[in-house]
Amino acid sequence: MSSWIRNKQSKVKQMMTNIEERITQMASCGLSPYVIEERLGMEHYTIHIKYHQALMNGYVTAPASGRVHTLSAEEKAARKRERAKERREEKKAEAKKQAEAPKRVEMTHEERLAxxxxxxxxxxxxxxxxxxxxxxxxxxxxxxxxxxxxxxxxxxxxxxxxxxxxxxxxxxxxxxxxxxxxxxxxxxxxxxxxxxxxxxxxxxxxxxx
Incomplete structure (x- = not known):
């Protein structure tokens, strides 16, 4: 393996480590995954998929710190509205994709061969x-x-x-x-x-x- 590839992998590994450390630190302060995603500029509902272990390491120490952060009623309602909006946009995008997709033409075996x-x-x-x-x-x-x-x-x-x-x-x-x-x-x-x-x-x- 060339030195350039090793340096590239080490940089990626260091970057991942820094992100994981920040996630663990925020989780130890009791911040919710949604808030962490907001502060890091990540796509919502993806932190559990990519950084689950770092998130759980932070939550293990969160109750002892006494700085648990919970969402207020307004934040919960805003989060629910945003998620509903995202789902509507996803449905619209999927419907548009289906409408623009070329219709499959039904043909017999002989017509396909021809x-x-x-x-x-x-x-x-x-x-x-x-x-x-x-x-x-x-x-x-x-x-x-x-x-x-x-x-x-x-x-x-x-x-x-x-x-x-x-x-x-x-x-x-x-x-x-x-x-x-x-x-x-x-x-x-x-x-x-x-x-x-x-x-x-x-x-x-x-x-x-």
Whole structure:
């Protein structure tokens, strides 16, 4: 452990010791935890959590000192009002947090999978170069046996994917062939009309003459 860390820990320990001594001294005078928190600038209702032992050490000697401090009726009422105000503020903050929190959208398992696939595809498109570079680095770092196993898994995956989507793939192929055939027919008709146009023009000229 470095000297800087040891010095830092010793400073923190010394600081904690000073705070504990002050708490013990105030508690020995009979001051209530609430008053001690007020004088030390601490958050209310936390002294028992952080400095319970120091507080109890002071209260052990408090009755013998004859300087026990008790809250008056006004102080008790003020403390009660302050605590009630804090609770109202906490409830308002929690209600505001709940209102601003995004609502959870109910989705089926298939919808979640589709949304995840869309996110992955968008991420790969946006980071294509980095994604491909990492894949190449991982592939070149593999042993020949792992490369062969990877190739076999890839072939098996493509075969299984084709079997699952065979009908859709064949339907898409038929659709592409139909579109190409329609395009070819349209081009033939256009070419035929272009060939017939000059003859029609000549016939009209002869008739007019």
């Amino acid at each position: 949304r995840r696939r869309e996110y992955d595809a968008r991420y790969r498109r946006e980071h294509r170069e980095e994604y491909n570079r990492k894949r190449r680095e991982l592939y070149h770092a593999m042993s020949p046996e792992k490369k062969k196993a990877l190739f076999e898994r890839l072939v098996e995956y493509k075969r299984a994917t084709y079997e699952q989507r065979k009908d859709k793939i064949n339907e898409r192929r038929r659709e592409l062939r139909r579109l190409k055939k329609e395009q070819a027919n349209a081009e033939k008709q256009k070419a035929a009309q272009g060939v017939q146009a000059p003859s029609d023009t000549e016939n009209r000229l002869l008739l007019s003459a």
